[in-house]
Amino acid sequence: MANPVKTGTNLLYALIAQARSYSDTIIMGRGDPDFDTPPHIVEAAKRAMVEHHADYTPPEGLLSLREAIAARVQRVNGFAVDPATEVVVTNGGQEALMLMILAALGPGDSIIVPEPNYNTYHDALKFARADKISIPSTAATNFRTDPDKVRAALTERTRALLLVSPNNPTASVIQRADLEALVALAQERDLVIIADDIYDLFIYDDYKHISPASLPGAKERTLTLNALSKSFSMTGWRLGWIVGPANLMARVRELKAAITGGTSIISQYAGIAALTGPQEPVQMMADAYKRRRKIVMDALDEMGIHYGVPQGGQFVFADISFTGMDSAELAEKILTDQHVLVYPGSAFDQERAQYIRMTFLQPEDKLREGLERMRVAMKKIMGER
Amino acid sequence: MSSQTIARILDAHAQNTLLNTPAPPLTARNAGDLSADSLYAPIDERMIETAATALESGQTHYVDVPGIAPLRAALAETLTQSHGAAYAQPNVIVTAGMQESRFLTLQMIGETVERVAVPKVVHPGVRKALGVRALKLDMLDVDAQMLPTLDTIRATLQGGSRLLFLESPSRLTGAVYSAEAVGQIAALAAEYDAVVIWDQGLAPWTDEYTSLAAHAADRTVAIGEAFPGSGLGSWMIGYIAAPEALVAPMQSQKQIMAICTSTAAQYAALEASKLYADAQPSRRARLKVARQSAVDALGAAVIPGAAANILAVRAPHTQAAVAQLQAADGADFGAPDVLRLTVSVETALPTAAIMGG
Ligand SMILES: Cc1ncc(COP(=O)(O)O)c(C=O)c1O
Numbered sequence: 089m090a091n092p093v094k095t096g097t098n099l100l101y102a103l104i105a106q107a108r109s110y111s112d113t114i115i116m117g118r119g120d121p122d123f124d125t126p127p128h129i130v131e132a133a134k135r136a137m138v139e140h141h142a143d144y145t146p147p148e149g150l151l152s153l154r155e156a157i158a159a160r161v162q163r164v165n166g167f168a169v170d171p172a173t174e175v176v177v178t179n180g181g182q183e184a185l186m187l188m189i190l191a192a193l194g195p196g197d198s199i200i201v202p203e204p205n206y207n208t209y210h211d212a213l214k215f216a217r218a219d220k221i222s223i224p225s226t227a228a229t230n231f232r233t234d235p236d237k238v239r240a241a242l243t244e245r246t247r248a249l250l251l252v253s254p255n256n257p258t259a260s261v262i263q264r265a266d267l268e269a270l271v272a273l274a275q276e277r278d279l280v281i282i283a284d285d286i287y288d289l290f291i292y293d294d295y296k297h298i299s300p301a302s303l304p305g306a307k308e309r310t311l312t313l314n315a316l317s318k319s320f321s322m323t324g325w326r327l328g329w330i331v332g333p334a335n336l337m338a339r340v341r342e343l344k345a346a347i348t349g350g351t352s353i354i355s356q357y358a359g360i361a362a363l364t365g366p367q368e369p370v371q372m373m374a375d376a377y378k379r380r381r382k383i384v385m386d387a388l389d390e391m392g393i394h395y396g397v398p399q400g401g402q403f404v405f406a407d408i409s410f411t412g413m414d415s416a417e418l419a420e421k422i423l424t425d426q427h428v429l430v431y432p433g434s435a436f437d438q439e440r441a442q443y444i445r446m447t448f449l450q451p452e453d454k455l456r457e458g459l460e461r462m463r464v465a466m467k468k469i470m471g472e473r
Numbered sequence: 474m475s476s477q478t479i480a481r482i483l484d485a486h487a488q489n490t491l492l493n494t495p496a497p498p499l500t501a502r503n504a505g506d507l508s509a510d511s512l513y514a515p516i517d518e519r520m521i522e523t524a525a526t527a528l529e530s531g532q533t534h535y536v537d538v539p540g541i542a543p544l545r546a547a548l549a550e551t552l553t554q555s556h557g558a559a560y561a562q563p564n565v566i567v568t569a570g571m572q573e574s575r576f577l578t579l580q581m582i583g584e585t586v587e588r589v590a591v592p593k594v595v596h597p598g599v600r601k602a603l604g605v606r607a608l609k610l611d612m613l614d615v616d617a618q619m620l621p622t623l624d625t626i627r628a629t630l631q632g633g634s635r636l637l638f639l640e641s642p643s644r645l646t647g648a649v650y651s652a653e654a655v656g657q658i659a660a661l662a663a664e665y666d667a668v669v670i671w672d673q674g675l676a677p678w679t680d681e682y683t684s685l686a687a688h689a690a691d692r693t694v695a696i697g698e699a700f701p702g703s704g705l706g707s708w709m710i711g712y713i714a715a716p717e718a719l720v721a722p723m724q725s726q727k728q729i730m731a732i733c734t735s736t737a738a739q740y741a742a743l744e745a746s747k748l749y750a751d752a753q754p755s756r757r758a759r760l761k762v763a764r765q766s767a768v769d770a771l772g773a774a775v776i777p778g779a780a781a782n783i784l785a786v787r788a789p790h791t792q793a794a795v796a797q798l799q800a801a802d803g804a805d806f807g808a809p810d811v812l813r814l815t816v817s818v819e820t821a822l823p824t825a826a827i828m829g830g
Contacts, residue, residue, distance in 0.1 A: 098725075133528060133737060137521040138666055144616035146709045179569050179731045186730040189579070190605060194485060211729040214825045217606070247478050269499055309476055315540040324736040325533045326569065339486045346601035349499055349572030352735045353707035384676060 099416060100207075100435045106420075107429040112459035114448045117419075117431030119256065119402065121466075123321040123376075125358075126369040133354050139315050141358055143351035148341045149177025149329070157362040161314075164288060165299040167307055173334035177351045177359075181315035181328040182284045186347070187332060188311045189338045192248045192280045193218035199248040199282070201243060202233040204405070204433065204440045206256040206284070218467030221246060223358050224439060227396040227407045231258035235269035242277055249274050251300050252284040254291065254400025257436055257445040261295045261399035271303045274403045281310040286328075287401040289319045292376055292381060295399040301331070308333045311340070318402065319370055321361045325355040377402055380448035380455055387459035391466055402447050404460045405433070409442035411469060419444060421469055426461035492604025496597040497801040497813075499570070500706040504738070507814040507822070508572070508801040510596075510644075511698065511706030512760075512782050514703075516741075517752070520703065523744035524737045532736045538728045540567025541739050547746035548699060548712050556695070558686035563717050565723055566700070567742075569675055569734045572710035574696035576602040576664060577723040578670045579719050580715060582636050583608045583695065586668075590626075590634035593808040594619040596644035596672070613637075616811055619785075623657055624794035630665040637667060639685070642675040645806045646785040647778025649676075654684040659688035670694045674711070677701050677753055678760065678780040680818070691716055702756045702782075704744040708738040757781050764816045770824035781816060786811045786827055798826055816818070 098119075109115040111191055120231040154171040161169050169175055178184040185208060195217035201209060203222045213220050221241045238249070249270065262270070274281050280358065283300045291297050300309040315328030330340055362397040384404055388395055395406035408418055415432035423429050431441030450458060486492070518708060544567055549560040568574045579602045586658045590611040591599055603610065611629045613621035620643055629637070639658070641650045650658065651656055662669050662685075662775040671685045674697030686693045694715040699705065713723060727733075762779035768775050768782055776785040785803070785809060788794050795802045803811025812823055 094503050108512075120535045124531040125528070130528045130533070132523075134521070134525045137516070137524060137737075141516045141521070141704060142500060142707055144498055144500050144506075144509075145709070146498070179735075183730055192482065194482075195607075196516045210730040212727075215606070215726065215729070278476050280476075280478055280482075309479065321603070322533060324533045324733070326731060326733070326735045333479075335583050339482065342486070342492050343599070343605060345496060345572070346570050346598075346599055347573065347576045347606050347730060349496075349598070350570070350707070352709040353570065354737045358737075364784075468795055 094232070100431065103106050103419060103429060104424055110427045113427045113429060114450065114454055114461065115429045116450065116458045117429050118212065119447055119449065120323050121373065121402070121449050122317060122451055123373055125320060125322050128260070128365050129320065129322070129358050129361045133358040136357030143353050145353045145356065147345035147350055148175070149351055150356050153177055153360050156360050157331070160363050161331055165312070166302040167284065167299065169331040170334065174331055174336055175331050176344055177356060178192050178328045178330060178344065179348055179351055180207065180317055180326040181313055183348060184313040184315065184328045184330045185209065185284065186215070187340050187343050187446060188282045188313060189213060189216050190343050191311065192282060196245060197247040198243060198245045199250055200246060200315060201250050201253070204217060204257055204436045204443070205250070205252060207436045209250065210437065221288055227259070227405065228395055230399065231255065231260035232451040233245065233262060233266060233270070235266055235273060238270060246277070246279065248280040248282055248433055250282045253297060254287040256287070256401060257403055257431070258396050258405045259398035259401040259403055260396060261291060261297060264296070264298055266305060267298055267300060271306045274309060274446055281306060283310055283312040285312055285314045286318055288314065289370055290377055290402060291400040292398060297400060311336060316349060316359055316362050321373065322358070322362065325358055327351065327355045327359045338369045367382060371402070377448050381450060382453060383455055384446060384448055384459065387463065391463055402449055403445050405443050405445050407442055408444055414441045415444050416441070417467070422462055422465040425468060426465040428458045428461045428465065430462070476502045489604050491600045494597040494600040494604070495568065495805050496601060497684065497805070501815070506799045508799050509815050511701065512815045512817045513819060514702050514704040514706070516687035516704030519725050519748065520744040525743040528737060530692035532740065535740070536733045536736055538733050539724050540565065540734060543745070544739050544743045544746070545742060548714070550705065551749065552695065552714050555676070556686050558684065558690035560714050564714050564720065564728065566713040566720060567734050567739060568711040568713060568727070569731055571696070571698050571711045572598050572602070573731070574711045574713050575599055576605070577726055578694050578696055579603060579638060580606055581722045581726050582668055582670065582719060586635040589635040589636045589638070590629040591638040592621045592640065594643070594645055595638070595640060597805040599638060619643045619646045620648050620650060623654060626658060627661055630661055630667055630775040635665070635667045636670065637662070638670045641670040642679060642778065644672065644675065645803060645808060645811065646776045647675060647678070647780030647783045649679055649682060649779045655683040655685055656688055659685060662689055662692050666693060668692050670696060672696050673700045675780040675782065678757055678782040680779070686714070694719060696819055697740045700745040702753055703749065705742060705745060708741060710734060710738040710742050734825055759818050760816050764820050767816070767824055768820060769820040771827060774827070776811065784814045786812050786814070788827060794827070798823060
């Protein structure tokens, strides 16, 4: 039995530890791309180690990097930011996430959180002593966030709205009409928008990613996070950023100075190379995820498992309620029996105990093998029922 | 259209004097900058090679939250050897620099106690970290060398503080607690069942040093830069060494605010750990000579300190001097009319300018 006291991040770490105890584990849960960082970025880092190893690193990051970020935000996300005052470089998207929450919310304030969501948002809110107002969604609607439900949930203390698109773990992309309604609601009710665009380069079928800050009138109340972790396979470098209006960004800068100071100089130079160098590696990886997504969807179809069709991102969120099992228990069984790690929805929050998250972040042959092993495990499990 | 919500945020922010405390740069902004926390140091080619090789061989992914195992082990060993406490890998968290060490320790241990005591004169990074989230604070009076006295430490413990933050060496003056004083602090902490965050980051710049960890490892949370002087100042890497029970909450918080420390910095630090025992004594000796000549020139203006890499002087008209000298402003530490200068072997300290005020 899965340990009942383990929830959220702790539950994940217990499963990861178990997964590591086997030599042949296939990890299909973790959000770490299998691709190594493209070589030209590593090369740039090596040069920086020689030429720039002692450069001063201000809390907000190198100006040349902030300029590259501003250019990327204009090019990909469609809005302008001033590199001097509207960009802060962070230790990955994770630090950016924490800083945005701390910047926008104080004790007792509340924020609208479409659920399920990336679990560390809950932890960051707890740290900030802020409250979340959950807006649940289900696989049946492809995890759509309904603006009417958001409106109905607002309270006097609601100060912010979290929009993660594509979402982790659901892989849903907020559609234009919904986004426009949500942004209008934020304007009407004077909410700060906290936007997480970390998967913005991985979009499937005919879906389109739209940055909330690119909509008219939204920029002045929106903090937007992004990082190179997923897009350039740079999870180990810890490089991300926040862009937003200069007044809020001045606060973000002080918070950044208070929680970690600066960002590693070598990673910053690597970031400049990533943003200003060839973009083909990103396309190559996006194409691979597209193929793998199909492999995973086909296998789930064959196993009779329902899921939200991934509109973006690097994973699929699948409904396992037909097993009659809690996802933590199921994940543990699959892991113990077949050495395949899928992430239980209860690691995201208890309300999501009927889901599992699977990522496409394994080479195709490994992915196929993992899915085959999972099929064997599922067959056994269903046979036992 | 102006936003009330944003106005309210900015208003609260403007009133947060702790968070808005100015802090000196981590590394020098230019050749004449004497205000930085970390002095300019050339980097050993072997460190570059190790870091580059790691990246080339695919160490570009997330690693364990508390750090890569060999670096944690190397830090544990170095700290055990230099400070006489028995550390092992599970005691160590690798941080993304000194400020993350301050923040994680103050906030995550601070939230478990009623009151937290910090020196009135302390690195501004401490005030900044405390400004992120409110804790009940007691401010400790300091002596002429800017270290909290034993009497004030006793009084704060009697008053209910159960977490102390102490710097030895002082980040402003480089002054250290004597072995005897450290023993007394350990006894007081034990008597009141308190935990002490012990910033020993500048200890490698002193000749004689006693860490609180040597006397009271079970209640000491030691923090510092990883292998200072190795040229890693801008790479952002530090440590926390603590009893295992205290490691867990800080590790969870690191997970949600950074996931892990950059791999390039960790592998470079791993190589630094191998070079450190040979390289550091001569670095320290050279700085000592440079510092002493400045002390000779400046005489009584110098506040006595034991760390070879910094020098604090009492200087009236500090504002002008800060600007002229690019020195760290003591006011930001809580000591107006004091300047802190980073000692380096490359640049002679501008003693005449300091004397001129
Ligand atoms: C939605 C979302 N935001 C932020 C992050 C943080 O990523 P990183 O800190 O690696 O850049 C993640 C990582 O999985 C994520 O899924």
